[in-house]
Amino acid sequence: MRVVVTGAAGFIGSHLAERLLARGHEVVGIDSFTDYYSRAAKQRNLAAARAHPRFTFADVDLAADDLSPVLDGAEVVYHLAGRPGVRAAMMQFDQYWRENVMATQRLLETLKGRSLKCLVYAGSSSVYGDAEVFPTAETAVPAPLSPYGVTKLAGEHLSYVYWKNFQVPSVRLRYFSVYGPRMRPDLMLSLAMQAMYEGRVFDVYGDGEQTREFTYVADAVEGTILAAERGAPGDLYNLGGGSSVTVNHALDVVAETAGMELKRRHVERQPADHRNAGASITRARMRLGWEPRTSLRDGLAQQWRWFQETQKKAASVPD
């Protein structure tokens, strides 16, 4: 089957592209290498997929370029391209609007009238904001605290609009704090590993007793593929890693995994940060047959191994 992955050079998209290739699909990867983090890191993410004979890559900007040719013949489109990051969105709303809303609308518009099996939209748990109930189910009323969450929610709604009005068969996901090898450098666990590796003090926002539901990337990828295979158009699924832990606990596990000291300092809580996150995954379990399998400890061990290899390779490259 011919499938398209947008954001294929990104953290989750690159893992998804590889998994789809391993399952025998012909994969078209789209990415425009936005400047949110380094192009070199994204090129590294893409390397394994690029070496595969059933992979083709298109350097296409979803918010500006003609999308028609690259979508020809696609049976499933996984839409992961976007501008992530909760805090930066406070300052750069125009870019968040462009990459998360305009890009999604242009993609959906191009998919109108095509014989597509499924469009999977990669949404975010940030749409819940400070949820009233934990674990939080998909039926909770979204109330994002960050402009990022607002744009991700707009993308969700657009996917629904194009399903209801134009029969683009959209299935929507809400990922919860995905981590693992290739994790984006701006995310807490990546920053903590970097600080620990360099012997620097790591700044924890707030008291660290806020909770997050961490989801190992291979589990998130599995859920994403199941959503395309078994999800009902118009439906929405939380993909959360199975347990919600405090930030302090997650950082303890990082240090234990590495067998190193992680020096910490608590700094002011950030305005866009929600206090707690915890996913009800009953719907994904029941309707998709999805089950997260990787414990935080095992997943962080994989990420730490990858992190160290990446640091060693970077150090061995001559200036």
Ligand SMILES: NC(=O)c1ccc[n+]([C@@H]2O[C@H](COP(=O)([O-])OP(=O)(O)OC[C@H]3O[C@@H](n4cnc5c(N)ncnc54)[C@H](O)[C@@H]3O)[C@@H](O)[C@H]2O)c1
């Ligand atoms: N990582 C998480 O924990 C998490 C949680 C919730 C939701 N998500 C969502 O999942 C998706 C993937 O996240 P990620 O962490 O892999 O992010 P990422 O930044 O690593 O990947 C996104 C990719 O999209 C590309 N892109 C952005 N705008 C584009 C455009 N206009 N045209 C083509 N390519 C474009 C970027 O260059 C990047 O490579 C995003 O939509 C994000 O909002 C991620």
